[in-house]
Amino acid sequence: MASTQTWDPQTYARNARFVSELAGAVVELLAPQAGERILDLGCGDGVLTATLAALGCEMVGVDASAAQVGAARALGLDAREMGGERLDFDAEFDAVFSNAALHWMKHDPDAVIAGVRRALRPGGRFVAEMGGYGCVAKIKAALLAALARRGIDGEALDPWYFPTVEDYCARLRASGFRVESAALIARPTQLPGDISDWLATFAQCFTAALVSEQRPAFIAEVQAALKPQLCDAQQRWWADYVRLRFRAIKAG
Numbered sequence: 001m002a003s004t005q006t007w008d009p010q011t012y013a014r015n016a017r018f019v020s021e022l023a024g025a026v027v028e029l030l031a032p033q034a035g036e037r038i039l040d041l042g043c044g045d046g047v048l049t050a051t052l053a054a055l056g057c058e059m060v061g062v063d064a065s066a067a068q069v070g071a072a073r074a075l076g077l078d079a080r081e082m083g084g085e086r087l088d089f090d091a092e093f094d095a096v097f098s099n100a101a102l103h104w105m106k107h108d109p110d111a112v113i114a115g116v117r118r119a120l121r122p123g124g125r126f127v128a129e130m131g132g133y134g135c136v137a138k139i140k141a142a143l144l145a146a147l148a149r150r151g152i153d154g155e156a157l158d159p160w161y162f163p164t165v166e167d168y169c170a171r172l173r174a175s176g177f178r179v180e181s182a183a184l185i186a187r188p189t190q191l192p193g194d195i196s197d198w199l200a201t202f203a204q205c206f207t208a209a210l211v212s213e214q215r216p217a218f219i220a221e222v223q224a225a226l227k228p229q230l231c232d233a234q235q236r237w238w239a240d241y242v243r244l245r246f247r248a249i250k251a252g
């Protein structure tokens with residue numbers, strides 16, 4: 001199914017810089033070594049990929065968005081437009097890394113994992129953080145409720161795959177990985193602006209169901225529903241993120 005989500009590097013940098021800035025723990029789990037060849041799957045605008053390159057890693061980034069790949073190339077990176085479900089690499093990486101991207105690859109996670117395994121050298125590692133089970137549950141519930149009031153089934157529009165540890169680990173093992181660690185981590189995340197900026201950046205698959213004239217009232221309704229839950233007394237907005245962070249080794 002074609003996604004109605006688009007990625008604009010400028011909007012992403014303005015509203016979502018926290019995504020790469022909060023990747024410290026998964027980078028630590030990756031433990032990148034200078035000289036290693038590492039694939040960054042769903043590299044986005046390449047800002048995080050560039051920090052790994054600065055450590056002396058030989059980085060290749062892939063992303064499905066031509067605009068994001070363009071931004072990554074502008075940083076001097078080897079970035080390629082490629083869907084995670086159709087990775088075209090064969091036993092050439094010491095590690096595959098991914099931050100905040102795998103949950104967007106909803107329709108065939110097993111094809112993504114199989115492509116990662118193919119891309120890795122024997123003994124190579126797959127280290128990633130993605131949205132996990134329950135991620136943005138409050139935001140999603142408000143979106144679905146506002147869509148339901150308009151007679152629209154929001155579940156059918158949901159672009160996200162937020163698996164449990166058990167679900168994702170079963171897929172990894174079935175594909176020939178040994179899971180070294182995997183955990184769900186609740187990570188309420190302060191947003192740089194209002195929830196409407198977050199919705200404009202990440203929730204396009206839901207708003208696309210409405211004609212453009214309907215969207216401002218829809219966003220205002222979702223914002224009002226979420227304010228008591230996600231906006232604190234200092235008027236700071238928080239997204240109810242849950243992350244799934246794991247490290248797995250290509251077995252056999």
Ligand SMILES: C[S@@+](CC[C@H](N)C(=O)[O-])C[C@H]1O[C@@H](n2cnc3c(N)ncnc32)[C@H](O)[C@@H]1O
Nearest residue numbers: 020042043044063064065083084099100101104
């Ligand atoms: C939230 S951004 C994360 C970007 C980057 N990893 C970071 O930490 O800033 C998610 C990225 O996943 C990419 N993406 C979504 N679906 C994809 C797919 N099927 N294959 C490859 N990339 C995909 C998007 O284009 C977007 O750049």
